[in-house]
Amino acid sequence: MPAVSNKEIVVLEEESVTLPKGFKAGGMHCGIKRKRLDLGYIVSEVPATVAGVYTTNIFQAAPLLVTQESIAKENKIQAVIVNSGNANACTGEQGLLDAFEMQKGFANELGIEEHLVAVTSTGVIGELLPMDKVKTGINQILQTKYATEDNFKNAILTTDTCIKQVAVQVKINGKTVSIGGAAKGSGMIHPNMATMLGFITTDANIAHEDLHAALKDITNQTFNMITVDGDTSTNDMVLVLANGLAGNEQLTKDHPDWELFKSGLKLVSEELAKKIARDGEGATKLVEVQVNGAYSHEAARALGKSIISSNLVKTAIYGTDPNWGRIVTAIGYSGIPVEPNALKVAIGPYKVFENGLPCPFVEEEVKEYLELETVKIHVELNQGNESATAWGCDLTYDYVKINASYRT
Amino acid sequence: MPAVSNKEIVVLEEESVTLPKGFKAGGMHCGIKRKRLDLGYIVSEVPATVAGVYTTNIFQAAPLLVTQESIAKENKIQAVIVNSGNANACTGEQGLLDAFEMQKGFANELGIEEHLVAVTSTGVIGELLPMDKVKTGINQILQTKYATEDNFKNAILTTDTCIKQVAVQVKINGKTVSIGGAAKGSGMIHPNMATMLGFITTDANIAHEDLHAALKDITNQTFNMITVDGDTSTNDMVLVLANGLAGNEQLTKDHPDWELFKSGLKLVSEELAKKIARDGEGATKLVEVQVNGAYSHEAARALGKSIISSNLVKTAIYGTDPNWGRIVTAIGYSGIPVEPNALKVAIGPYKVFENGLPCPFVEEEVKEYLELETVKIHVELNQGNESATAWGCDLTYDYVKINASYRT
Numbered sequence: 001m002p003a004v005s006n007k008e009i010v011v012l013e014e015e016s017v018t019l020p021k022g023f024k025a026g027g028m029h030c031g032i033k034r035k036r037l038d039l040g041y042i043v044s045e046v047p048a049t050v051a052g053v054y055t056t057n058i059f060q061a062a063p064l065l066v067t068q069e070s071i072a073k074e075n076k077i078q079a080v081i082v083n084s085g086n087a088n089a090c091t092g093e094q095g096l097l098d099a100f101e102m103q104k105g106f107a108n109e110l111g112i113e114e115h116l117v118a119v120t121s122t123g124v125i126g127e128l129l130p131m132d133k134v135k136t137g138i139n140q141i142l143q144t145k146y147a148t149e150d151n152f153k154n155a156i157l158t159t160d161t162c163i164k165q166v167a168v169q170v171k172i173n174g175k176t177v178s179i180g181g182a183a184k185g186s187g188m189i190h191p192n193m194a195t196m197l198g199f200i201t202t203d204a205n206i207a208h209e210d211l212h213a214a215l216k217d218i219t220n221q222t223f224n225m226i227t228v229d230g231d232t233s234t235n236d237m238v239l240v241l242a243n244g245l246a247g248n249e250q251l252t253k254d255h256p257d258w259e260l261f262k263s264g265l266k267l268v269s270e271e272l273a274k275k276i277a278r279d280g281e282g283a284t285k286l287v288e289v290q291v292n293g294a295y296s297h298e299a300a301r302a303l304g305k306s307i308i309s310s311n312l313v314k315t316a317i318y319g320t321d322p323n324w325g326r327i328v329t330a331i332g333y334s335g336i337p338v339e340p341n342a343l344k345v346a347i348g349p350y351k352v353f354e355n356g357l358p359c360p361f362v363e364e365e366v367k368e369y370l371e372l373e374t375v376k377i378h379v380e381l382n383q384g385n386e387s388a389t390a391w392g393c394d395l396t397y398d399y400v401k402i403n404a405s406y407r408t
Numbered sequence: 409m410p411a412v413s414n415k416e417i418v419v420l421e422e423e424s425v426t427l428p429k430g431f432k433a434g435g436m437h438c439g440i441k442r443k444r445l446d447l448g449y450i451v452s453e454v455p456a457t458v459a460g461v462y463t464t465n466i467f468q469a470a471p472l473l474v475t476q477e478s479i480a481k482e483n484k485i486q487a488v489i490v491n492s493g494n495a496n497a498c499t500g501e502q503g504l505l506d507a508f509e510m511q512k513g514f515a516n517e518l519g520i521e522e523h524l525v526a527v528t529s530t531g532v533i534g535e536l537l538p539m540d541k542v543k544t545g546i547n548q549i550l551q552t553k554y555a556t557e558d559n560f561k562n563a564i565l566t567t568d569t570c571i572k573q574v575a576v577q578v579k580i581n582g583k584t585v586s587i588g589g590a591a592k593g594s595g596m597i598h599p600n601m602a603t604m605l606g607f608i609t610t611d612a613n614i615a616h617e618d619l620h621a622a623l624k625d626i627t628n629q630t631f632n633m634i635t636v637d638g639d640t641s642t643n644d645m646v647l648v649l650a651n652g653l654a655g656n657e658q659l660t661k662d663h664p665d666w667e668l669f670k671s672g673l674k675l676v677s678e679e680l681a682k683k684i685a686r687d688g689e690g691a692t693k694l695v696e697v698q699v700n701g702a703y704s705h706e707a708a709r710a711l712g713k714s715i716i717s718s719n720l721v722k723t724a725i726y727g728t729d730p731n732w733g734r735i736v737t738a739i740g741y742s743g744i745p746v747e748p749n750a751l752k753v754a755i756g757p758y759k760v761f762e763n764g765l766p767c768p769f770v771e772e773e774v775k776e777y778l779e780l781e782t783v784k785i786h787v788e789l790n791q792g793n794e795s796a797t798a799w800g801c802d803l804t805y806d807y808v809k810i811n812a813s814y815r816t
Binding site: 333 | 739
């Protein structure tokens, strides 16, 4: 997609975490995986203000504990080291030691304090990291030959079939501020958070507490609204690093350009979230559920998630079957009070349910719509003015194939 | 399986709803489906005390509304008419009229009052019943040639691959009391209730309120603990008919044999529930999750359901992959507070997680265990004394195949 302008936001589909000034990234194969890249980094020229959101799973993996503890010290980091192929989760005391060792090793290479390095891992649960390989990798990873953003974007992937990236630019007081992101999916994606890693960089100068509040709010509308299979992993994390090198007047929530910046950050988050959903394991389509007219935002969210999580809806979409009854069923068991006679449901432009009854539609037309790469479901509750959007994917043979044999 | 004795309960695997005295059943093909039987009935010689539990889905189908209203009149019914192939759900006013017409038609054939006939339907949502065919069927269904219990058990099936039945006998004051059941699954099976119909008959003489309380309690431990795909249908219902023809002293919860009767009813419910789970769409295995040591029964239930509902656990079991990390992950996002270091997880006889760490196990041994037709997962929380058991099945290619093309 070419660069497009969205109000005052310039979207750059081909850019990512190194578009903002002062960020470098790289990646390499250190030997956790058989062949593919498995170790990556982002480094900022100067310490960056940081905000993070983390999985709600009780079994938070070791690197998440280390990263949260480090960030808590001064809400700044300067670098991220990430491995794929092994989640360093359910690995006990040794897992923690290993995460600290990754942090220390990369901090040494960079000559910075340890707590300025965030550590993240994704992959298989319950196996110790091959630390000899990881350490050797960390010793070499800053070499010029590994220093490409492409390497980074690839090094974070597991069962993903493609890299996920996007960047935007906005003007803050006449200064160009860039926000770039890269992410990985793709199984175990469910609110809240997933086997999902999101890395967002920006050269904005921004107050920590406002960055944190914005990320939390935006995550609830983007990363926490995607579902691949309803499982919530031990390792999910989204980090935003803001290094201030754009030289703008410090952004706070009272700044006149605050909403513009926040819209840019949301756009990056939403694009990454949708790319993760579209690349869900085995998925052939992105499914978007738009819920309008709810009495509360929470009700709209819950309803959207109920539909997007239904295996029966997901298989029907895979089979291009306009089986609206499954959508209505998922609405009915969502736990949200719904007035059946006020409910309207549409599949794309085709109304399928209204006034408590199915609407007549031409089966072949809706089938054809369901063959598109993006399928939209619209739900109007006529109960109030709140809305939410949820994203997911279809459930296919390949999902079963990938997950019946991921480990062995 | 031959008849076996379980304390004082005789289990008869080959018997069903006509074992109890005074019950007849039958079924036929009336033309809703292309070929298979699609209309069935149970009739008692005399009005029977009845208890029912119904789906929690907001979009309760028309026959459920008619049946609940009828039962409310005097807590007695004498007959059940059931069709498969069309759920008569989301069918509005006409759907209600059709359900009433089925009730009236069968009541006329039997020469009994209309409110003594329960109506149930299962199948596709949102299409009107072909009432000409249904009415013609109801006019003929009492003919001797259709009057076999086998016909009934087949007429209630949809995507099921086999009939589900079991019966037990217990002695109450020296009188033999029989309890027989038949059920259908198999997609959209999830707590609470499912596209699941359960019909239980007994010749016990029993007080209505105690029968109702027992059914509710037992359903929460059996039918509401099974999951095939996490979807909860619009049509689920379990009915128990007790016609009193065994001639026992009336059972109430204060009767000395109350617990024995209740155990028998639970055994029938649990066997039917397990048979439904094992025959989940595309399933190759029954999965049983036993949770012990919870601080509350609700916590144990929620945890069991979280594991049994995980697509990642289900695909791993299909792939005979001892991927215990997915079990631990599902425990971690269940919403139930768990102390990781106190948790123990076993797959069958093989301990896989303890003291916050994976246990060493021989991969090939656990793989071999996972190839069995019944797979058990044991979770010990060490938080208290409460337990729960949940049942489900694996997630396979065939699940996707069946549900990507059910309607078209």
